[in-house]
Amino acid sequence: MLNRYNARTVLGTPLNSWDVFMEGYFRLSSKLKDVTALKKFACEHKWQHDFDFETELCKHNRCVIIADTGLNIVFVSRNITAINGYLPDELIGKPLNLFQGIKIDPNIKSLTQDAISMVEPFKAIIVNYRKNRTKYNCEINGFAVFNKQKELVNLVVFKKII
DSSP: OOOOBOSSOBSOOOOOHHHHHHHHHHHHHHHHHHHHHHHHHHHHTTBSSOOOHHIIIIISOOEEEEEOTTSBEEEEOTTHHHHHSOOHHHHTTSBGGGGOOTTSOHHHHHHHHHHHHTTOOEEEEEEEEOTTSOEEEEEEEEEEEEBTTSOEEEEEEEEEEO
């Protein structure tokens, strides 16, 4: 058996179950912080609709992106980094179509643009690009969000790699 320790130096660190636990704990904690922030955002903007962000983030492992009426990103959940390499702060204020490249299917692009302009929910599988420009397929579910005065205020997109 290989001696992993000598008198003065550690040659390797054994993996503790605590390390595995903490990794999952930090991931869940981050998602729950996003859930709290999303509920606060919805309350501040007086959303008429109530989304189950906890289920979307924690159970379905979807990323949540919120855009304003000009389709600029105003909120991104922290799990976006695992999907495409961008940090949430890098995306705030950027256009929602930032992730799309030249290889997006024109029919899908037209479908999503039409759904957004007609403020209808939409679902599509599209090709997106990571920060390092590698492509990936993802499923997006988009919803127009209205305030209590029935004014369009945001677009919510749930995104997941497939």
